[in-house]
Amino acid sequence: MSRxxxxxxxxxxxxxxxxxxxRMAHEVVERNKGASDLVILGIPxxxxxxxGRLADRVSSVDGVDVPVGALDVTMYRDDLRLRPARxxxxxxxxxxxxxGKVVVFxxxxxxxxxxxxxxxxALDDVGxxxxxxxxxxxxxxxxELPIRADHVGKNLPTSLRESVKVLLxxxxxxxxxxxxxxxxxxHHADAGEAR
Amino acid sequence: MSPQTVLVKGARVLGGEPADLLLRxxxxxxxxxxxxxxxxxVVQADGLVALPGLVDLHTHLREPGREDAExxxxxxxxxxxGGFTAVHAMANTDPVADTAGVVEQVWxxxxxxxxxxxxxxxxxxxxxAGERLAELGAMADxxxxxxxxxxxxxxxxxxxxxxxxxxxxxxxxGVVAQHAQEPRLTEGAQMNEGELSGRLGLRGWPSVAEExxxxxxxLLAAHVGSRLHICHLSTRGSAEIVRLAKARGLPxxxxxxxxxxxxxxxxxxxxxxxxxxxxxxxxxxxxxxVREGLADGTIDxxxxxxxxxxxxxKECEWDAAAFGMLGLETALSVVQHTMVxxxxxxxxxxxxxxxxxxxxxxxxxxxxxxxxxxxxVGEPANITLVDPSVSRTVDPWQxxxxxxxxxxxxxxxxxxxxxxFLRGRPTVEDGxxx
Amino acid sequence: xxxxxxxxxxxxxxxxxxxxxxxxxxxxxxxxxxxxxxPTLRGRTVVNLFFEDSTRTRTSFELAAKRLSADVxxxxxKGSSVSKGESLKDTALTLAAMxxxxxxxxxxxxxxxxxxxxSGWIDARVLNAGDGTHEHPTQALLDAFTMRxxxxxxxxxxxxxxxxxxxxxxxxxxxxxxxxxxxxxxxxAPPTLLPLGVENWPCDxxxxxxxxxxxxxxxxxxxxxxxxxxxAFFPSAREYSRxxxxxxxRFGLLSDEAIVLHPGPMNRGMEITADVADSERSVIVxxxxxxxxxxxxxxxxxxxxxxETADDVHxxxx
Numbered sequence: 001m002s003r004x005x006x007x008x009x010x011x012x013x014x015x016x017x018x019x020x021x022x023r024m025a026h027e028v029v030e031r032n033k034g035a036s037d038l039v040i041l042g043i044p045x046x047x048x049x050x051x052g053r054l055a056d057r058v059s060s061v062d063g064v065d066v067p068v069g070a071l072d073v074t075m076y077r078d079d080l081r082l083r084p085a086r087x088x089x090x091x092x093x094x095x096x097x098x099x100g101k102v103v104v105f106x107x108x109x110x111x112x113x114x115x116x117x118x119x120x121x122a123l124d125d126v127g128x129x130x131x132x133x134x135x136x137x138x139x140x141x142x143x144e145l146p147i148r149a150d151h152v153g154k155n156l157p158t159s160l161r162e163s164v165k166v167l168l169x170x171x172x173x174x175x176x177x178x179x180x181x182x183x184x185x186x187h188h189a190d191a192g193e194a195r
Numbered sequence: 196m197s198p199q200t201v202l203v204k205g206a207r208v209l210g211g212e213p214a215d216l217l218l219r220x221x222x223x224x225x226x227x228x229x230x231x232x233x234x235x236x237v238v239q240a241d242g243l244v245a246l247p248g249l250v251d252l253h254t255h256l257r258e259p260g261r262e263d264a265e266x267x268x269x270x271x272x273x274x275x276x277g278g279f280t281a282v283h284a285m286a287n288t289d290p291v292a293d294t295a296g297v298v299e300q301v302w303x304x305x306x307x308x309x310x311x312x313x314x315x316x317x318x319x320x321x322x323x324a325g326e327r328l329a330e331l332g333a334m335a336d337x338x339x340x341x342x343x344x345x346x347x348x349x350x351x352x353x354x355x356x357x358x359x360x361x362x363x364x365x366x367x368x369g370v371v372a373q374h375a376q377e378p379r380l381t382e383g384a385q386m387n388e389g390e391l392s393g394r395l396g397l398r399g400w401p402s403v404a405e406e407x408x409x410x411x412x413x414l415l416a417a418h419v420g421s422r423l424h425i426c427h428l429s430t431r432g433s434a435e436i437v438r439l440a441k442a443r444g445l446p447x448x449x450x451x452x453x454x455x456x457x458x459x460x461x462x463x464x465x466x467x468x469x470x471x472x473x474x475x476x477x478x479x480x481x482x483x484x485v486r487e488g489l490a491d492g493t494i495d496x497x498x499x500x501x502x503x504x505x506x507x508x509k510e511c512e513w514d515a516a517a518f519g520m521l522g523l524e525t526a527l528s529v530v531q532h533t534m535v536x537x538x539x540x541x542x543x544x545x546x547x548x549x550x551x552x553x554x555x556x557x558x559x560x561x562x563x564x565x566x567x568x569x570x571x572v573g574e575p576a577n578i579t580l581v582d583p584s585v586s587r588t589v590d591p592w593q594x595x596x597x598x599x600x601x602x603x604x605x606x607x608x609x610x611x612x613x614x615x616f617l618r619g620r621p622t623v624e625d626g627x628x629x
Numbered sequence: 630x631x632x633x634x635x636x637x638x639x640x641x642x643x644x645x646x647x648x649x650x651x652x653x654x655x656x657x658x659x660x661x662x663x664x665x666x667x668p669t670l671r672g673r674t675v676v677n678l679f680f681e682d683s684t685r686t687r688t689s690f691e692l693a694a695k696r697l698s699a700d701v702x703x704x705x706x707k708g709s710s711v712s713k714g715e716s717l718k719d720t721a722l723t724l725a726a727m728x729x730x731x732x733x734x735x736x737x738x739x740x741x742x743x744x745x746x747x748s749g750w751i752d753a754r755v756l757n758a759g760d761g762t763h764e765h766p767t768q769a770l771l772d773a774f775t776m777r778x779x780x781x782x783x784x785x786x787x788x789x790x791x792x793x794x795x796x797x798x799x800x801x802x803x804x805x806x807x808x809x810x811x812x813x814x815x816x817x818a819p820p821t822l823l824p825l826g827v828e829n830w831p832c833d834x835x836x837x838x839x840x841x842x843x844x845x846x847x848x849x850x851x852x853x854x855x856x857x858x859x860x861a862f863f864p865s866a867r868e869y870s871r872x873x874x875x876x877x878x879r880f881g882l883l884s885d886e887a888i889v890l891h892p893g894p895m896n897r898g899m900e901i902t903a904d905v906a907d908s909e910r911s912v913i914v915x916x917x918x919x920x921x922x923x924x925x926x927x928x929x930x931x932x933x934x935x936x937e938t939a940d941d942v943h944x945x946x947x
Contacts, residue, residue, distance in 0.1 A: 072654070075669040075697075075929065085630055085934030087647055088654040125662065385739075390826025396739035396763030396798060399825060465747070466740030510718050510748075512738035514761070 008165060008180030012154055017137065017175045020153030021050070024135055025057035027151045031133070032102055035062035039098050039129070041071045043107040043119055044089030049170035050137060051106035067094030071105070071126070073118035091122075098127040104151075108166040110136040113147035138177055140164050200224075201619065202232045206240035206580055208570050210542025216245065218576040221618035226572050238624075240580050243613055244542050247550040248280025248577030249527065250567045252343065252372070252450060252557055253426060253498035255519070256282070256313070258304060259297070260289025265503035265597050267304035267313060270523070272595035273501070275310040275622035277523040278579035278612040281566040282311055282501075283557055286318040287348040293318035293329035295337035302339035310622050312566060314559055317341040319360045319371060323349050328360060335367040342558040345372035347426055348473075350408055352378050357412060361421035368558055370448075372424040373412050375433070376474065380404035385514060387460045387475040395464060397513065400475045402430035409433050413440040413447055424556055425449040427500050429474040431484030438493040448556050450498035451485045453529035454520055454602055458482075462602070468509045468516030469602050472502070489548060490539040496553045499526045503598030521601040524594055528608035531583055536609060564618075576619035585611045595628065630930045633746040633755040637766045637805035645773070645809050651926035652774050652919070659696060659922065669933050670699035676729040677703045678720065679758070680736040685893065686758050686768075689917070690733045693924035699932070702727065717741060721750035729753045731932045739763035754931045762796050768892055769802035771923040773810060775916050776847050779888050784811035787844050791817040791873055792851030792900055795824050795862075799892045800851055804832050815841050817873065821862045822853075838873055842882040849890040850875050850900045866899055876902045888912050 012020070029035055035058050042051025048070045055068035072089040074080075105119055116134060123132065135151035140158040156179070158164060163182040169175050203216040208226070217225035217235060251274065257265035267284070274282045284301050286292035292301060298315035305313020317334035321327050323346045334341040344364055351357045351373060360371050381404045386392050388399020409425055413436060416423035428434060428449045440447040454472060459479050462470040470476060488494040502519025509516050530549065534540040540548065554560040554567020568574040586609045591601035615623040622629060630647070631639050640648070659665045675694040677687050687703065694701045706720050715723075724732055731754045734742040739761030746755040759765040773783065780786055788807055794800040794816055807814050814832035816823065827834055835841050842848065853873075855866045863869045870876075875889065883889075889901075889911045897903050906913060 075658075075667045075933070080669065080933045081935050083935050085930045085932075088651050088929075090654065091658060121668065125667070388825055390824075390829050393795075393824030393826050393830075394801070396761050396801065398762075401825075466743045467747075507716060507718075511716055512736065512741045512744060514738040 005165060005178055005180065008178035010176050011156060011179050012138070012177035014175035017153070017177065020137065021053055022057055024151045024153060025054055025061055028054070028058055028104060028133075028135065029061045031150065035059065035064045035066050037101050037130070038066050038104060039094055039096070039101045040066055040068045040104045040106060042068070043105055043115060044070055044072050046108040046166050046168055046171060047106045049168050050108060054104075054106055054135060067096055069094045071119055071122055073115060073122050076118040076122040078114060078118065093126055098123065098129045101129050102131045102133065103129040104133045104135055106135050108137050109164050110134070110139045110149050110152075111142055113143045113145035116147050117145050137166060138164060199620070200233070200235035201238055201616070201621070202230060202235040203238045203240050203245065203578070203580065206243050206245035207542075208245045209546050210244050213241070216570070216578065218578070218616060218619040221576055221620075223570065223572055223574050223576050226570070238580075238614060240613075242584060243580040243582050245570060246278065246542065246546050246579045246581060247567060247570055248579050248615065248617065249278045249549045250553040250557065250559070251279050251282040251499050251501070251523065251526070252496060252553040253347070253452075253500045254282040254284055254523065255287070255500070255502045256284040256301070257503055258288065259300065263597070264505050267301060268308040268310070269595060269597045270501070270503070271305060271308050271310035271313060272628055273521075273523040275615050275617070275628060276595050276612060277525070278527050278581060278615050279311050279523060280577040280579070280615060280617045280622075281314060281554070281559060282523070283314045283316050283343055285347045286316050286345060287323055291318050291322050292316065293321050293323070295330065295333040295339075298334050298339040298341050299337050310628070311617060312559070312564055314343070314557055315339045315341055316343045316345050316347070316372065319344045319346045319351050320356065325349060325351060325353055325356065328356070328363065331360070331363055331369065332367065335369060342367070342369050343372050343424070343556070344369055345374065345426065347372065347374045350374050350376040350378060352408065354411065354415065358415050358419060361416055361423065362419045365421055370422040370424045370556060372426050373408065374426050375405045375408035375412070377404040377407050380407070384475075385471070386463045387477050389460070389478065391460050391463065395466070397463065400473075402432055402477065402481070405430055405474055406432040406436060409436050413437070413445060416447060417443070417445050422446045422448070427452050427455065427474055427498070428485065428488070428494060429455045429477050430481050434484050434488035434493055438488070441493060448495040448552075449488075449493070450496045451489055451494045452500045453497060453522055453526045455485055456482065456489070456497070456533040457529050458602055466513050468511065468513050469520070469600055469604065471509075471513060471516050471518055472520050472602075473518035486533060486537075486539055489534060495548070495556065497526060497530055497548050498553065499523050503596050504600050506599055509600050519600065521591065521594065521596055521598060523596070525589060525601065525603050525608060527581060527612060528610040529603070531610040532608055535583070576616050578616040579612060580614040582611045582613050583609060585609070587611055630934075632931075633742075634766050634927055634931065635743050635746060635755065635757045636764045637769050637802040637809070639766070640806065640809060642809050642811075645770070645806060648770055648923070648926050648930065649774050649777060651930060652770070652922045655922040655925040655929070656919070666696055666698055668698050669929055670694065670697040673699045673730045673932050674728055675699045675701050675731045675733065675928065675932070676724050676727070676753075677701065677733045678706060678724065678735070679704070680706050680734075680741070681759070683735055683759065685917075686735060689920045690758060690924050692921050693928055696921070697925055697928055699731075699928065702729070717744065718748065718750050721745055721748065724753065725751040731756060731928060733758045735759045737761055756927060756931065759798055761798070763798055764802045765798040766802050766806070767920070767924055767927060768799050769806040770927070771916055771920040772803055772849065772890055772892065773806055774923055775890060775912050775919050776888070778919075779912060780846050783807065786812045786846045787815070788812050788847045788849065789815050789817060789841050789845040790849045790851065791838060791875070793822045793853045793857065794818050794827065794851070795822045796857070797851050803849065804830055808832065817841060819863055819869075819873065822857070838879060839882060842879060843884065845883060845887050847888045847890060848875065848883065849892070851892065852894065852896055853900050855896070855899065870899050874900050874902065875905050877904055880905045880908065890916060892916070
């Protein structure tokens with residue numbers, strides 16, 4: 001992203017992101033009554049490093065290595081035709097697969113819910129998990145589908161005129177969540193979710 | 196139309212100083228300054244160049260046989276609009292113009308249409324099959340008075356047949372116009388052979404296939420002492436061979452088409468069959484060479500090779516498309532653009548390359564319907580008035596031809612034929628047919 | 630991404646890399662999965678317009694389109710305007726009326742796909758599936774993909790292509806694409822089977838096979854039709870295979886890591902011997918399976934998204 005982010009204000013610092021992830025890791029273990037049978041799948045692009053971090057923390061909470069992978073949803077999106085075709089991101093299903101497991105999707109921002117809908121469809125083609133849960137670093141509202149997150153780092157009420165940027169050291173050199181004015185006037189939540 | 200008296204005022208004769216020309220009874224009655232109009236109709240020609248009516252040695256009128264592509268009437272309308280007062284109609288019609296009957300029919304159709312003199316070209320061999328000589332003498336003796344013989348579209352590749360044809364036409368001062376294309380080297384050929392044909396995957400038409408035939412025919416003509424005319428010369432090598440032949444004093448003449456003076460093979464990369472022609476568009480170096488050749492007299496004339504084809508024969512795959520391009524209505528503009536505006540030819544040279552010389556080669560420069568005569572008192576009033584200062588965008592849909600296959604579509608070309616007079620009678624006035 | 634895939638020359642290095650990377654993902658998504666179908670092109674119509682028989686290529690494109698859930702119409706137009714059947718234009722107008730989003734064209738006339746794409750007769754995306762002796766870009770992509778899987782990045786790799794370059798569309802597309810990807814190509818053929826001007830192509834040319842084999846990372850053998858000897862392109866099939874065939878002795882000249890490719894169909898005993906074709910370092914069968922994924926990638930990138938001309942108010946890609 002070549003945008004100048006100088007006008008953006010920080011809503012989550014590096015420390016706050018770390019604390020949010022730690023809390024979410026505990027919630028995941030608690031909800032699941034342990035880390036066994038868990039498979040954590042990040043949704044590209046920034047969901048993938050977040051999934052890795054969450055899996056590390058879950059493993060250290062419970063002392064079990066949690067399988068972690070990535071699920072690209074590009075080809076399952078319902079808005080494919082609204083923009084030029086994009087490069088696919090890597091899908092990486094851990095060797096044990098997802099059948100009978102509890103899958104936790106990890107994404108950076110939950111907005112319209114369409115990405116998660118696409119992820120659910122994509123997961124259908126991978127296998128049949130026992131349950132699917134959703135962990136997001138930021139929930140900015142404006143849902144267009146009946147989808148909610150099970151684990152949320154921060155609830156962040158936003159305007160559709162705003163843009164939420166999640167920066168991660170793995171991809172952006174630093175950790176932060178920023179809010180600023182959107183490039184274009186956003187007419188609906190889905191458009192704002194476009195990356 | 197009954198003969199009328201016309202006074203052309205202030206035309207630059209052959210591009211020289213302005214003068215008046217009085218056209219009466221089909222001839223130039225007076226030529227000079229401030230001629231009194233009397234009862235003559237006055238045509239204001241300030242700034243216009245007066246040329247002798249243009250003569251095309253190479254036109255496909257398609258009639259008989261392909262009246263969907265062109266007729267003698269529509270083709271000669273296009274000719275008049277292009278400034279021509281005479282065209283030589285090629286023999287590859289259906290039936291082929293290989294008998295006195297067919298050439299007389301074409302000649303008569305031309306007379307009836309009245310837009311330009313039609314001089315039929317006779318086939319060299321029966322049915323253009325390259326096997327036995329057509330009745331060349333009968334065609335020469337017919338009312339059509341044929342003097343040019345050609346299997347154009349096909350090469351007379353059989354050396355003994357070519358030799359005999361060259362010899363035989365001497366009896367009536369005819370000339371064989373050779374379509375120089377070695378057939379085995381050009382089987383299935385689609386475009387100039389070179390790096391581009393290799394890249395486009397189109398079968399190559401090598402320049403050597405033209406040059407080899409020209410070289411052979413020059414030697415044959417020298418051997419039997421006959422005139423030889425080379426159709427649509429297109430390569431540097433061909434120009435060099437003809438230059439050598441002329442240096443030896445051999446009676447060899449050659450023509451170049453407007454499209455070979457302007458267009459190059461790069462256009463084929465569009466796979467747009469408007470650019471498919473035989474011989475094919477060549478390289479920029481060949482274009483430079485044929486321009487030089489035309490300028491220094493190696494190449495005697497410009498001939499259009501006007502080749503109309505219906506839309507469906509061009510709107511298809513390249514391999515399946517027909518060879519050929521329209522040329523009559525754009526020839527003078529292309530010559531102005533490539534030769535006059537570049538300083539290679541004067542307007543008086545243009546008169547030579549597009550009127551005097553082609554009429555001489557076709558032996559229609561004498562007699563009752565003489566063409567290609569000087570603009571002088573007592574000469575036939577075949578005159579083309581061209582405005583070199585305007586330019587126009589070519590739109591084949593405005594063409595008088597029945598076909599639309601102009602390679603210049605959308606191009607801006609200089610010069611506009613304002614009027615054409617055939618023996619004193621205007622066939623074109625104000626840029627439109629009368 | 631490009632609008633039409635007509636020539637390997639249409640692809641920039643980043644386009645080509647995107648296509649190959651996308652192919653990689655297509656392979657991962659379809660390999661070893663129970664569900665091989667992706668919903669990506671649901672509601673899109675892909676027409677396989679084949680003016681020339683090619684069961685292999687047509688099947689490959691058909692499978693690729695079906696795996697992306699496109700509706701596939703096989704339109705076999707054997708009677709092209711060449712044989713005075715329906716013209717290319719009328720066929721195109723028919724396909725446009727059917728609402729084709731993508732047209733995969735195979736034609737014996739060079740440039741026919743180009744004509745279709747630039748004529749204005751039809752608005753669909755056009756993919757060249759082989760035109761005359763011009764190009765076969767998806768074949769080159771699958772060859773490059775297969776090589777990349779075995780050799781890694783092709784930058785600086787030495788690829789030898791042997792056989793009938795003059796009449797072949799595969800060699801043409803491969804030279805262009807491999808050069809774009811940074812590989813160094815050497816064409817090997819008798820001079821009669823090389824086009825005029827080949828010395829200006831972005832590759833080396835050799836009339837002899839033996840000297841170029843030891844350095845090669847991959848050798849691609851092209852089909853040579855025996856009938857070419859009747860047109861004096863070479864004296865006899867035996868002399869051709871002796872001078873240019875890949876047999877066990879020449880195979881021994883290759884490095885241990887070098888791979889052998891053939892776009893098929895093979896003339897066993899002519900340009901390649903059976904033992905070489907069936908050897909462990911022959912990736913010929915893999916080329917076929919990779920072909921489906923390459924075509925999925927091309928169809929996805931060309932047909933899944935919006936037209937670039939569409940009003941696009943979204944944020945740019947990250």
